[in-house]
Amino acid sequence: xxxxxxxxxxxxxxxxxxxxxxxxxxxxxxxxxxxxxxxxxxxxxxxxxxxxxxxxxxxxxxxxxxxxxxxxxxxxxxxxxxxxxxxxxxxxxxxxxxxxxxxxxxxxxxxxxxxxxxxxxxxxxxxxxxxxxxxxxxxxxxxxxxxxxxxxxxxxxxxxxxxxxxxxxxxxxxxxxxxxxxxxxxxxxxxxxxxxxxxxxxxxxxxxxxxxxxxxxxxxxxxxxxxxxxxxxxxxxxxxxxxxxxxxxxxxxxxxxxxxxxxxxxxxxxxxxxxxxxxxxxxxxxxxxxxxxxxxxxxxxxxxxxxxxxxxxxxxxxxxxxxxxxxxxxxxxxxxxxxxxxxxxxxxxxxxxxxxxxxxxxxxxxxxxxxxxxxxxxxxxxxxxxxxxxxxxxxxxxxxxxxxxxxxxxxxxxxxxxxxxxxxxxxxxxxxxxxxxxxxxxxxxxxxxxxxxxxxxxxxxxxxxxxxxxxxxxxxxxxxxxxxxxxxxxxxxxxxxxxxxxxxxxxxxxxxxxxxxxxxxxxxxxxxxxxxxxxxxxxxxxxxxxxxxxx
Numbered sequence: 001x002x003x004x005x006x007x008x009x010x011x012x013x014x015x016x017x018x019x020x021x022x023x024x025x026x027x028x029x030x031x032x033x034x035x036x037x038x039x040x041x042x043x044x045x046x047x048x049x050x051x052x053x054x055x056x057x058x059x060x061x062x063x064x065x066x067x068x069x070x071x072x073x074x075x076x077x078x079x080x081x082x083x084x085x086x087x088x089x090x091x092x093x094x095x096x097x098x099x100x101x102x103x104x105x106x107x108x109x110x111x112x113x114x115x116x117x118x119x120x121x122x123x124x125x126x127x128x129x130x131x132x133x134x135x136x137x138x139x140x141x142x143x144x145x146x147x148x149x150x151x152x153x154x155x156x157x158x159x160x161x162x163x164x165x166x167x168x169x170x171x172x173x174x175x176x177x178x179x180x181x182x183x184x185x186x187x188x189x190x191x192x193x194x195x196x197x198x199x200x201x202x203x204x205x206x207x208x209x210x211x212x213x214x215x216x217x218x219x220x221x222x223x224x225x226x227x228x229x230x231x232x233x234x235x236x237x238x239x240x241x242x243x244x245x246x247x248x249x250x251x252x253x254x255x256x257x258x259x260x261x262x263x264x265x266x267x268x269x270x271x272x273x274x275x276x277x278x279x280x281x282x283x284x285x286x287x288x289x290x291x292x293x294x295x296x297x298x299x300x301x302x303x304x305x306x307x308x309x310x311x312x313x314x315x316x317x318x319x320x321x322x323x324x325x326x327x328x329x330x331x332x333x334x335x336x337x338x339x340x341x342x343x344x345x346x347x348x349x350x351x352x353x354x355x356x357x358x359x360x361x362x363x364x365x366x367x368x369x370x371x372x373x374x375x376x377x378x379x380x381x382x383x384x385x386x387x388x389x390x391x392x393x394x395x396x397x398x399x400x401x402x403x404x405x406x407x408x409x410x411x412x413x414x415x416x417x418x419x420x421x422x423x424x425x426x427x428x429x430x431x432x433x434x435x436x437x438x439x440x441x442x443x444x445x446x447x448x449x450x451x452x453x454x455x456x457x458x459x460x461x462x463x464x465x466x467x468x469x470x471x472x473x474x475x476x477x478x479x480x481x482x483x484x485x486x487x488x489x490x491x492x493x494x495x496x497x498x499x500x501x502x503x504x505x506x507x508x509x510x511x512x513x514x515x516x517x518x519x520x521x522x523x524x525x526x527x528x529x530x531x532x533x534x535x536x537x538x539x540x541x542x543x544x545x546x547x548x549x550x551x
Contacts, residue, residue, distance in 0.1 A: 039290070040290050040291055040292050040519060040533075040534075041289060041290070041291055041533045041534075042092045042093050042094075042291055042292065042532060042533055042534040042536070043092040043093075043530075043531070043532045043533055043534070043545075044289065044524060044529045044530055044531055044532075044533060045529050045530070046529065046530045046545065046547065047242060047528050047529040047530035047545070047546050047547025047548055047549055048242075048547050048548070048549075049242065049547055049548030049549065049550055050242050050243075050244070050547070050548060051242055051243045051244065051527075051528060051546070051547060051548045052243075052244050052245070053243070053244065053245050053246075053247065054243045054245070054246045054247070054267050054268070054528060054543070054546060055246075055247045055249060055265070055266045055267050056078075056246055056247070056248050056249070056266065056267060056268050056269060056543070057248070057249055057251045057257055057260065057261070057266045057268070057269035058074075058075045058078060058079070058248050058249065058250050058251065058269075059074075059251060059252060059254075059257055059269060059270075059271050059272070059273065060073065060074040060075045060252065060271065060394065060425060060429070061075055061250050061252045061394070061424075061425025061426065061429075062075065062222065062223065062226075062250045062425065062426065063075045063076035063079060063080075063226070064076070064426055064429055064430065065203040065204060066079060066080045066083065066084075066203045066204075066209055066217065067190075067202050067203025067204075067209075068080055068084045068136075068185040068186075068188035068190065068203075068211075069136075069139060069140050069145050069146075069147040069148065069149065069185070069186075069188075070145075070146060070147060070148060070203060071148075071185050071203075072148045072185075072432065072433070073429045073432070074270075074271055074447075074538075075250075075425075075429075077185065077451075077538045077539075078248075078270060078537070078538065079226055079228070079248055080185065080188070081185075081537070081538060081539060081540060081541055081542065082213055082214060082215045082228060082246070082541045082542065082543045082544065083209055083211050083213045083215055083216070083217055083228065084185075084188040084189065084190060084209065084211035084212070084213050085099055085100050085120075085188065085189065085211065085212045085213045085541070086099050086100065086182060086183055086184065086185070086187040086188050086189075086539070087099050087100045087101040087104065087114060087133070087182040087183075087187040087189065088101060088104055088179070088182045088183040088187060089183060089539075089540060089541075090183050090536045090538075090539035090540045091536065091540065092532035092533075092534050092536050092537075092540065093534070093536070094292070094345075094348070094349060094453065094534065094536050095349060096180070096183050096453075099182075099183070099187075100116060100117055100120055100128065100133075100189055100212065101114045101115055101116055101117070101182070102115050102116070102117055103115040104179050104182060106174075106179075109173075109174040109490060110170060110171045110172070110173065110174065111168060111169070111170055111171070112168070112169040112171065112178060112179065113162070113166065113167075113168050113169075114133070114166065114167045114168070114169070114182075115165065115166055116128070116130065116133065116165040116166060116167065117165070117235065118164075118165045119235055120212050120235045121212065121233060121235065122191045122194075122210050122211065122212055123210060123211065123212070123216045123231060124191075124194075124210065125233070126191065128189060128191075128212055130161035130163075130164070130165070130166065130167045131161065131192055132189055132190070132191055132192045133167045133189050134159050134160070134161065134167060135190075135192040135195065136188065136189045136190050136192075136195075137153065137159055137169075137186075137187075138153075138159055139195065140152075140153060140186065141153050144200075148185075148433070148468065149181070149184065149185065149186035151457075151460075151461075151468075152177065152178065152181040152186050152457070155171045155172050155173055155175040155178065155487075155488070156169050156170070156171050156172075156175075156178070157170045157171060157172050158170045173488045174488055174489075174490050175487055175488060176454070176487060176488070176489065176490070176492075176495060177452075177454045177456065177457045177487050180452045180453055180454045180457075181452060181454075181457070183452055183539055184451045184452050184539055185451075188211065189211065189212060190202070190209065190210060190211055191210040191211070194208075194209075194210035195210070205220035205222055212235065213231065213234075213541055214230070214231050214234045214236070214239055214240065214241050214541050214543075214544040215228035215229060215230060215231055215241060215246065215541075215543065215544070216228065216229050216230075216231050218245065223250070224249070224250065225247050225248055225249050225250065226247070226248045227245055227246070227247045227248075228245060228246045228247075228248075228543070229244070229245045230243065230244050230245065234544075239541065239544045239545070240544070241543065241544045241546070242546065242547035242548065243528075243543065243546050243547070246543050246546075249266060250425075251266070251269075252394065252395065252396040252397070252425055253396040254273040254275050254276060254396065254397070254398035254399070255275075255276075255398075257269060257272075257273070257276065258273075258275070258276030258279055258280065261276070261280060261283070261285070261286070261523050261525075262279060262280065262283050262285060263285070264285045264525060266525075267286075267524070267525040267527070267528055268286070268522065268523055268524045268525055268528070268531065269522065269523055270520065270521075270522050270537060271447075271520075271521070272288070272521040272522065272523055273397070273398045273399040274330060274331055274332045274334065274399055274402070274521075275398045275399065275402070277332050277334070277521065278332070280523050283523075285525055285526060286523055286524050286525040286526045287523070287524060287526065288521065288522075288523050289521075289522045289523070289524060289533040290334060290519045290520065290521055290522075290533065291519065291520040291522065291532070291533035291534035291535065292345055292519065292520065292534050292535065293343075293345065293449070293517070293518060293519050293520040293534065293535035294342070294343060294345050294346050294449055294450040294451075294535055295343075295447060295448065295449045295517065295518045295520070295535060296338055296341065296342060296343060296446075296447075296448050296449070296450075296514070296516075296517055296518075297335070297338070297403065297445070297446070297447055297448075297515040297516040297517070297518060298341070298445075298446045298448060298512050298513065298514060298515060299314070299317070299391075299407070299443055299444075299445055299446075299512065299513035299515060300443070300444055300446060300462075300469075300471070300511065300512045300513075301314070301442060301443060301444075301471065301472050301511050302392070302431075302438040302439075302440075302441035302442055302443060302444050302471060303435070303438050303439065303441070303471055303472065304471070304472040304473045306389075306441075306442040306443075306472075307382070307383045307384065307385045307386075307389070307442065308389055308442040308443050308511075309383075309472040309511055310382045310383040310511075311508075311509060311510075311511050312378045312379075312381050312382035312383075313378070313379065313382040313383065313385070313416075314511060314512065314513050315375075315378050315513075316375040316376070316378040316379040316382065316414060316416070317375075317407065317410075317411055317416065317513055318367065318513045318514075319367055319370060319371045319372070319374050319375035319378070320370050320372060320375050320407075320410035320411055320413055320414055321367070321370060321406075321407065321410050321515075322368070322369055322370050322410070323337050323366065323367070323368045323369075323515075323516070324368050324369070325406075326403070326406055326515070326516065327516060329406075330399070330402045330403055330406055331516060331518060334518060334519045334521060335516040335517060335518040335519060336516065336517050337366040337368065337514075337516060337517070338366070338514040338515065338516055338517045339360060339363045339364070339365075339366050339507070339514060340360065340363060340503055340506075340507045340514060341455075341458070341459050341462060341506075341507070341510065341512065341514070342450050342455045342458055342459060343450075343517035344356070344357055344360050345517075346450045346453065346454075346455045346458070347453065347455055347496075348453075349453050350453065350492065350496065351492040351493075352492045352493050352495070352496035355493060355496045355497070355500065356455075356496050356499065356500060358500075359496075359499075359500030359503060359504070360503070362504070363503070363504070363507055364507075364508070366514070370410065370413075372413055372414060375414045376414050376415075379414055379415070379416070385416060387417075388417035388418060388419045389416065389417070389418050389419070389442040389443055390418075390419050390421050390440060390441055390442045390443070391404050391407075391408075391418050391419070391420055391421065391441075391442065391443040391444070391445060392420075392421050392422075392423055392428070392431070392441045392443070392444045392445065393420065393421075393422055393423070393428070393445050394422065394423060394424075394425050394428040395422040395423060395424055395425065395428075396422070396425075397422075399447075400445050400447070401420065401422070403445060403515065404418065404420050404445055405420070408420065418443075421441070423437075431444065432446075432469065433468070435471070438471060447518070449535060449538065451538060451539060452539070455499060455503075456483050456486040456487050456495075456498075456499050456502070457487065459483060459499075459502070459503075459506070460480075460483050460487075462474075462510065462512070463476060463479050463480060463483065463502075463506050463510060464480050464483065465480065472511050474509075474510060474511055476505060476506050476509060476510070478502075478505050479502045479505040479506040482498045482499070482501050482502035482505065483498070483499070483502045485498035486498040486499040486502065520533060520534055520535045520537075522537075526549065526551045527548060527549055527551055528546050528547065528548055528549060529546070529547065529549050530545035530546045530547050531543075531545060531546055532545065
């Protein structure tokens with residue numbers, strides 16, 4: 001997503017360094033700042049018993065689509081990850097593993113070969129073919145698809161079947177981000193014939209889906225729920241679900257969600273609001289889990305015409321904040337400060353992670369305490385405000401409301417008034433891609449995420465002139481050039497240096513307030529177990545790991 005979109009790669013006491021099993025402990029990455037992290041885990045013990053039904057909450061509301069080419073927000077990806085398999089698969093520890101492709105390898109600097117599994121079938125029993133893979137990728141270049149990830153194909157010249165179970169991508173230049181992108185929704189495979197019949201309705205309640213995942217799309221009751229049913233013929237025998245069905249309930253009100261989890265009406269949820277954390281931590285019905293995450297909390301201007309598009313005004317707002325109090329009181333300590341657009345966890349599995357950590361540490365320190373005198377100086381230099389600034393969050397989002405209320409109080413100390421506007425979940429989700437919805441919005445509070453271990457591809461969407469989330473026309477030719485080098489460099493050290501130089505250039509100028517990097521917060525009823533606790537759940541068939549505990 002806006003900021004929504006890239007995961008990271010980690011491991012505990014091994015080559016990659018930080019985290020992995022539920023016995024591992026985490027601390028902030030170098031330079032992350034903030035209070036010491038609590039104990040973080042990446043998964044829960046595997047559930048072993050069959051379960052008839054599991055009810056799961058979607059705190060961000062009903063998805064607008066489940067088409068893999070279009071999902072770019074929490075709710076749709078939470079569901080879609082269990083329906084549509086990707087060519088490579090994310091693990092709970094953020095490492096990558098084979099998915100629908102048994103092997104993805106470069107054969108020279110401009111040839112990427114995908115060896116496909118020969119035994120994969122769609123839900124209707126038909127085999128997955130190279131043509132399905134090719135169509136799933138190429139349709140994302142068609143403007144009619146309105147795909148979110150078409151930029152991943154910008155370096156691809158051709159996609160061809162080169163064997164009965166093989167697809168080859170010829171590229172214009174080497175692109176180190178391309179194999180990583182295959183683990184995201186970009187790399188999900190849908191049945192070609194079904195997609196063509198469904199047309200623009202593919203992925204909707206009416207148009208349906210046809211994929212290869214461990215669950216099939218069942219009933220979709222608009223305004224209420226989505227049901228997935230078990231795919232008994234799933235190709236990965238070790239991951240055939242123990243749950244016969246999973247029902248997703250749209251619960252956007254934080255109090256309603258907390259009550260449903262405490263009563264057992266709902267079995268689990270990711271993205272829990274901090275407001276319910278204390279009660280859920282003491283619940284007798286289940287347990288609260290914290291996991292590592294690549295999420296970021298940003299305040300970004302909604303359009304170029306707003307006074308908030310002036311970085312000096314944003315810096316003034318930033319200097320009014322007491323971040324130590326923000327993290328303690330709003331996030332209950334389950335976050336760290338953030339120095340740039342993406343947190344260090346994003347590159348934890350990179351061969352040049354140490355180099356990238358050093359570059360992140362070298363960035364200017366985050367002001368943890370307010371500096372009102374300097375804030376007033378910057379405000380005087382900035383574009384005149386002259387009216388209350390309108391800041392948007394989803395309706396019912398207590399966490400977002402708390403953050404903006406905190407900022408509202410601090411901004412008032414320098415004479416800046418904020419009006420908080422709560423948008424309906426579908427409207428909030430759509431505003432990230434529809435500029436007409438952002439008209440009249442000065443600021444948008446985003447809880448974004450990086451969906452693959454590649455910071456450059458995420459940042460590019462906010463920094464490049466045509467970036468999907470560059471809403472203000474921000475231009476930084478040097479940073480754009482360096483991000484391109486980071487993407488095409490074959491040597492990991494050279495790629496890391498290019499990204500580090502770009503980061504040093506865009507961090508002090510891109511129109512954004514870096515508020516925090518949060519941990520994943522998940523609740524699980526004691527009758528089930530197996531769900532990953534890390535943010536990697538967004539890119540893996542997490543519900544297939546769930547099973548009963550007998551409790």
